[in-house]
Amino acid sequence: MEPLAHTHRSERLAKVLRNVLFWGCVIVSAKVFLAILYQYRWYFPPDFDASPFLAGRRFTFVGLYRGAFYLHLAAGPTALVLGTFLIFSGGKTHWQRLHAMLGKTQFAVVITMVVPSGLVMSLQAYAGIIAETGFIVQSILTGVTMAAAAFLARSGKFAAHRRWATRCYLLLWSPLLLRVVAGLLIVSNLESEWTYRLNAWLSWLAPLAVYELVLMSSSAETRAGKREAATAGVGRSPPTVAAKQRRGIA
Numbered sequence: 001m002e003p004l005a006h007t008h009r010s011e012r013l014a015k016v017l018r019n020v021l022f023w024g025c026v027i028v029s030a031k032v033f034l035a036i037l038y039q040y041r042w043y044f045p046p047d048f049d050a051s052p053f054l055a056g057r058r059f060t061f062v063g064l065y066r067g068a069f070y071l072h073l074a075a076g077p078t079a080l081v082l083g084t085f086l087i088f089s090g091g092k093t094h095w096q097r098l099h100a101m102l103g104k105t106q107f108a109v110v111i112t113m114v115v116p117s118g119l120v121m122s123l124q125a126y127a128g129i130i131a132e133t134g135f136i137v138q139s140i141l142t143g144v145t146m147a148a149a150a151f152l153a154r155s156g157k158f159a160a161h162r163r164w165a166t167r168c169y170l171l172l173w174s175p176l177l178l179r180v181v182a183g184l185l186i187v188s189n190l191e192s193e194w195t196y197r198l199n200a201w202l203s204w205l206a207p208l209a210v211y212e213l214v215l216m217s218s219s220a221e222t223r224a225g226k227r228e229a230a231t232a233g234v235g236r237s238p239p240t241v242a243a244k245q246r247r248g249i250a
Helices: 002-042 063-089 093-122 129-154 158-187 193-233 239-249
Strands: none
Touching (some): 002 063, 002 158, 063 093, 063 158, 093 129, 158 193
């Protein structure tokens, strides 16, 4: 009994730790999200002296880039808020109709606004071609994962749809991680062009990698469970055969 009780305690502790980690991430994400929105006061009109993001862009903040910037300001937070609701409402029958409607809205916002504006803005990313390429790849993958999630939902393959929708959400969420890491680098005096280049890639690669590892781990556990069940069933006679044997003995 003691090993079993110890196992239950370990499982409860692991569940508590997961919940603490989850809600910690939610709180930090919400704080960073609100901090980003707070900086919007420097964008209407653009304040090139007060805004850290607009600093040094006085002569390049024109034309297509300017339009993409303001489009991204509107579309990015919208897609993140919609995505958060869709992640939490997925699979819940009482939210099914609203989930489907907002899913279509999310598809339109991401494909027609977030991805194009992100691609344009990527071309003027700080720290040069390496960071630019990181943001370009991120934007393309955001569109690809969104398209895959939509296609799978229309095909009725909802398990696969949830996986691709989660990947898309992580890509939409990654700018928050970018800001968190950038802030930590600043306060630790480690900020440089090279750390920004790394951040431009790792801010979205790391969440995706963690998610893929979780998926692989879950799949491995499922396969192991099936093997154990199959092994446990080996050597057992079917009930009808056993019944016949008992009747023959009797």
